Amino acid sequence: MANSVIDWLYSLFGIKKDIKLGIYGSVNAGKTTLANRISMDWIGQQVGKVSVIPHETRIVQKKEKVVMKRSRKKITLNILDMPGLATKIDYKEFLKYGLSKKAAKLRAKEATDGVIEAIKWLNNVDTVLAVMDATQDPLTQVNITLLGNLESRKIPVIIVANKIDKKRADPGEIRDAFPKYPVVEVSALKGKNMNNLYDAIAKHARRR
């Protein structure tokens, strides 16, 4: 209640403070690339390392006090880059990338712990960017389960249709699959359409 009153007073001056922005999505959707892009654009710092090997992010990576300005609004974000959500993690997949059996098994164990940690964080985030790879079928159980949980917990969500720089990208498929949600098409890698995303964050992000 006290938070709501304080937030309302701040909003009169166009200020949104300390919003915990969770970046969620399937593995290799481009979550860390997006987190890095947002953080680099506003404070010139990276959030985490990006890799072609799945499950590179296995712990929650944070970047606090990222101050974003949109026209007369000032928004302070605490960015939380989450491990990718998955219903399966097979260590044998990592062997294809040249990892030893021991390293692959360790990565799989850490990745399973990462998924559990990301799920636990759903109780603490204020607003979520649900990142989807626009070159892939969006109607996956992970995406459906994620959006269902955000809706039932009343957490504001913006779907980020990422990788639109790729030829096979079809962000329209994401819009068709989830018509109830705001969808912003971006290429986090190339920095394309990021202003549209920042406008959407300024519009939808709020503390819970």
Add this chain to the structure above:
Amino acid sequence: MKLKMNFVSSAALDEKPKNKRIGFILNIVKDGTILITDGVLKPDEEIDLIKETMRRVDDGFPGIEVASLKKPAKGFSSVLEKLTDQKDKLQNLFVGATDAKSSLRTGLTLIGPARFIKKVKKNPNSFSVLTEV
């Protein structure tokens, strides 16, 4: 190699308290069996299913594949669904979230071991499953 499917009625799953239901499902699936039921888990149970699956992943069990079709709740059934949710919330308060029972939503769910299910293709009103044994 043979692939086994278990068809479990939603009534049988409704009977189980929340803390037992996920374990019951995963015991069947980890055994190499595909479970099909005439109901859909609620979002919080779906996420619990993923969480519990991750706890059970090992060398022989890489996880699960899930596909579900929920019957859209319209009109009176929508009101009924909301009332049931409220009833479940009240039950959670008095009995505790883990011991409480809750009804599955109307629909269809398939949960199977990822080592056999290679691909699930979902459409708004149907899904297809490709298995390899």
